[in-house]
Amino acid sequence: MVSAAAVFSAIAVLVSAATLVVAQEGASAGTITVPVTYSCDPNVCKPPACFCASTKPPGGLDPKNIPMFITLTFDDSINSVVWPIIQNFTEGWNPNPNGCPHSSTFFVSNQYTEYNYVSYLYSMGHEIAVHTVNHIANAPQAEIRASQQATNAFGGVPMNQLLGFRHPFLAFDGASFDGLAGLGTFLYDSSMPEDSNSSGFWPYTLDNGPAVGCASGTCDGPFRYPGLWEIPLNTLLNSDLTENGPMDPNPVPGGAVGQPTATEIFELLKFNFLRRYNGDRAPMGIFIHAATQIAVPARTAGFLQFFQWTQETYPNDVYYINNQQLLSWMLNPTDVATSKGSPTLGCRLPAIDPSNPEICDGINNKARGGVLAADPGLVMSCAFPPMSYWSTCFGCPNIDVNTTEPVPPRSGNRTIVPAAGCGAGAWDPVGAKVSFRLSCLLLLFTSVVVGAAN
Numbered sequence: 001m002v003s004a005a006a007v008f009s010a011i012a013v014l015v016s017a018a019t020l021v022v023a024q025e026g027a028s029a030g031t032i033t034v035p036v037t038y039s040c041d042p043n044v045c046k047p048p049a050c051f052c053a054s055t056k057p058p059g060g061l062d063p064k065n066i067p068m069f070i071t072l073t074f075d076d077s078i079n080s081v082v083w084p085i086i087q088n089f090t091e092g093w094n095p096n097p098n099g100c101p102h103s104s105t106f107f108v109s110n111q112y113t114e115y116n117y118v119s120y121l122y123s124m125g126h127e128i129a130v131h132t133v134n135h136i137a138n139a140p141q142a143e144i145r146a147s148q149q150a151t152n153a154f155g156g157v158p159m160n161q162l163l164g165f166r167h168p169f170l171a172f173d174g175a176s177f178d179g180l181a182g183l184g185t186f187l188y189d190s191s192m193p194e195d196s197n198s199s200g201f202w203p204y205t206l207d208n209g210p211a212v213g214c215a216s217g218t219c220d221g222p223f224r225y226p227g228l229w230e231i232p233l234n235t236l237l238n239s240d241l242t243e244n245g246p247m248d249p250n251p252v253p254g255g256a257v258g259q260p261t262a263t264e265i266f267e268l269l270k271f272n273f274l275r276r277y278n279g280d281r282a283p284m285g286i287f288i289h290a291a292t293q294i295a296v297p298a299r300t301a302g303f304l305q306f307f308q309w310t311q312e313t314y315p316n317d318v319y320y321i322n323n324q325q326l327l328s329w330m331l332n333p334t335d336v337a338t339s340k341g342s343p344t345l346g347c348r349l350p351a352i353d354p355s356n357p358e359i360c361d362g363i364n365n366k367a368r369g370g371v372l373a374a375d376p377g378l379v380m381s382c383a384f385p386p387m388s389y390w391s392t393c394f395g396c397p398n399i400d401v402n403t404t405e406p407v408p409p410r411s412g413n414r415t416i417v418p419a420a421g422c423g424a425g426a427w428d429p430v431g432a433k434v435s436f437r438l439s440c441l442l443l444l445f446t447s448v449v450v451g452a453a454n
């Protein structure tokens with residue numbers, strides 16, 4: 001163990017003023033510069049309730065003997081347009097060293113989302129998280145709450161599993177964090193990009209405010225949210241150590257969409273992976289918008305080349321996990337050997353069995369191929385012309401999802417997934433009961449109470 005004093009001096013950093021341009025789909029780029037002073041005393045802020053930001057792994061573990069985590073996250077609506085990209089990124093890969101498939105985190109905005117895809121992703125063991133209903137910057141609390149409720153109701157994800165939030169455009173302020181923390185139902189936020197001066201932090205709680213420059217948002221007020229985790233977005237660095245960006249890696253400086261080759265993408269990811277793997281092994285995030293990848297097949301090819309390279313080169317200690325798994329491991333950090341059997345990195349696997357009845361749970365028991373073929377005759381198609389068409393197992397509402405009425409009155413006789421989930425079963429919305437299967441359902445977090453802002 002390193003001494004507490006050494007840890008304290010290491011994390012009592014002054015994060016210098018940083019300038020970062022953040023752009024997402026349809027966004028106007030914003031440049032905001034906010035200096036932040038962060039300090040955290042590990043003698044006061046102690047696990048499991050409180051984590052100081054640190055570049056060192058938790059539990060005093062030797063970085064050379066812990067798993068290297070890669071978190072692949074997707075932002076925005078999920079629908080048939082982006083589905084081929086999501087399939088490319090999430091299916092067909094060798095499992096993690098513990099035999100579990102890769103798991104990703106999807107920050108879902110509700111507008112333009114087709115909910116049967118959400119049900120399918122959740123059933124296949126991915127994490128579903130919240131990204132507002134209408135993709136609004138500096139998210140008002142009503143947008144956050146309504147998004148969580150609508151995704152629960154129409155996507156079939158238990159409320160107690162919708163624990164993460166990412167601010168659209170990575171744009172936040174004290175009011176949006178007050179709203180998020182005030183709901184008391186979220187475990188973490190993941191909206192704050194690191195920069196070259198604050199690189200390599202593990203996730204931490206916001207008891208002492210943000211440890212990275214608030215370049216994409218405004219850290220006004222005291223900005224302290226006890227117990228609320230922040231999973232910072234590592235900003236990828238170019239080979240000359242200039243900043244590349246936190247989202248949708250593009251190795252061509254200022255390059256237009258379509259320019260980078262697969263090799264350039266691969267080399268960018270490999271360079272950043274090796275910096276972390278050979279350093280203190282802070283998790284490496286790959287943060288993308290599926291929609292951004294559609295126009296650039298070469299870009300996707302570069303990502304896939306990287307996944308294959310990590311699996312072939314590091315078959316024993318590289319794990320592709322979701323954000324909830326990462327935080328669960330933070331609470332129970334273990335070395336490589338112990339991690340292999342640790343529940344924190346375990347998986348939630350559906351029992352795909354042709355003899356199982358179809359119950360509209362997103363699980364494709366008969367292997368017909370394709371999400372839309374799962375649960376035949378049970379999925380309901382909802383139409384809100386001229387722009388919104390989606391399907392769900394949980395009944396069409398009489399108006400589209402909105403912030404005033406996230407779950408409008410619904411047609412049909414479907415019952416929403418219980419807020420507390422279904423234990424080791426899958427929810428049957430027609431029979432309004434838990435259908436027990438031979439599945440391994442792993443719930444890492446089942447209740448969350450996050451303190452309000454102070």
Ligand SMILES: [Zn+2]
Nearest residue numbers: 075076168169
């Ligand atoms: Zn977004």
